[in-house]
Amino acid sequence: MQLEFIGPFEILLGLVYRFWPVWLALGILLALSLGFKRRLGLYGQLFDTGVGVAGVLICAFWLFTAIFADLVAPFAPLDQIFVMKDALPGAVEPETGRVFLLGGDKLARDVFSRMVYGSQIVLIIAPAATAFALMVGTTLGLPAGYYGGRVDTVLSFMANLVLAFPVILLFYLLVTPGIRETAIPQWLAGFFFVFPIVFFGTLFWTRFRSRPRLLAVQLAITVLLGGWVYLGLVFDADPLGIIAIEPNELNIFVAVVFASAPGVFRIVRSLTMDIQTRDYVAAAQTRGESPWYIMLWEILPNARGPLIVDVCLRIGYTTILLGTLGYFGLGLAPESPDWGTAIKESSRLLRAYVHPALPPVIALMSFVLGLNLLADALREQSLKD
Structure with a gap:
């Protein structure tokens, strides 16, 4: 069957139109941020520099894309229309007249829709995993830097032991199919995911x-909230x-x-060792505050x-690692629309069809650029403060 195509300018207009909920949300966010930036603390100060505005807008673009994916994407990520297999950008689907704006992949799925839905996976796994790593590293780094001595020696040795492994090799060992069939990931999850409960419990x-x-x-x-999330994540028993x-x-x-918690641990440990020499810490000790209160x-x-700053960079590193794992077939399921898996699937026919690989690559690059x-x-703002 002979397919019809729209021109490049119409493709561009179509892409701009499909993102209309994102543009609307970005406009509201920008207006509110500029209007109240003096009351928004560190976030408001980001709008004093062009780099800050660009970073916020790029990250917010992908955040709103993930939120409004159902409105932005014209097709579901697994929808297959066999006549659109390896269709070039701008191909018109014969029956309904809907356009594959960025073409179709080797399984006749819309590349644009899969890129949009892939943002949901990336923006859930990377920030959430980084947040848990932050909790683990902070909970262990504070006492290591504050107490020093044997506590610091033991915890630092454990952190350095993990950091001694190459990151990709460590990921390969933890994600390889042989490990998936054991209870090791669940045991590690049960250990790591208790840290947020301990952290907030101690905080309060x-x-x-x-x-x-x-x-x-x-x-x-x-x-209650921690136990609910714990049951859902560790035992899949929500x-x-x-x-x-x-x-x-x-x-x-x-x-x-x-892989990320030891890096956070070292940063928190170093900061704690520096800050605990300040006068306000000595004042808190004089008042008789407990060590954990001071920390x-x-x-x-x-x-x-x-x-x-480290969290922003670490989310970017995690996004790249997720893409790398997906490219090597160690990431999510093969039908997943995440960007790494999409790059892997499209790279097999890269010489014949370039268009399926470009959207997830550009999406991955732009998101990491925004985080950087x-x-x-x-x-810059933290140095001024």
Whole structure:
């Protein structure tokens, strides 16, 4: 069957039109951010530089794309229209007249729609895994830097032991199919995912232990929410059925936390060793505050600048690692629309058909670029502070 095609200018207009919810959300975000930037603290200061604005807009673009994926994408990620196999950009689907704006892949799926839905996977796994790694590294790095001595020696040795492995090799060992069939990923998940509960429980205890009613409410919320997420992530037993994670997704999640937490640990440890010499820490010690109160409420808030910068960069690194794993076939399921898997699938016919590989590559590059720009702007602001 002979396919009809639209021109390059119409393709560009079609892409701009499909992203209309994203443009609307970006406009609202930009207007509110500029209007209230003096009240938004560190986030508002990002809009004082062009690098900061660019970083925020690029990251927000992909965030809103993931949120409004159902409105932006004209097809479902697994929809197959066999006449559109390896169709070039701008091909018109004969029956309905809908356009494959960026062409079709080797399984006759819309490349543009898969790129859009792939943003959902990347923006869930990378930030969430980085957040858990931040909790683990912070919870262990604070006492290592504050107490020193044997505590520091033992925890630093464990962190250096993990850092001694090449990252790709470490990921390969944790995500390889042989490990997936064992209980090791679930055990690691059970260990790592308890850290947020411990962190927030300790945070509220040290702050509100003199106000037992308020403390009881906060601890109850922490245990209930933390236990709910814990059951869903570790045992896939969410009683509400909201949190569900596939075994291969759990493996990747655990691998990211395991590989990233030691780096966060070293940063938090170094910051703690520096900040604990400040006068306000000595004042808190003179008042008789507990060590964990000082670590969580005096040291950690003053270490937030470098940590925020590191989180932005680490999300970018994690995104690249997810793409690398997908390219080597160690990522998500083969039918997944995530960008790494899409690049892998399209690379097999790269000499004949280039167009299926370009959208996920550009998406991956632009998202990481936005995170790097955001980190640069945050670093500049933190140095000023």
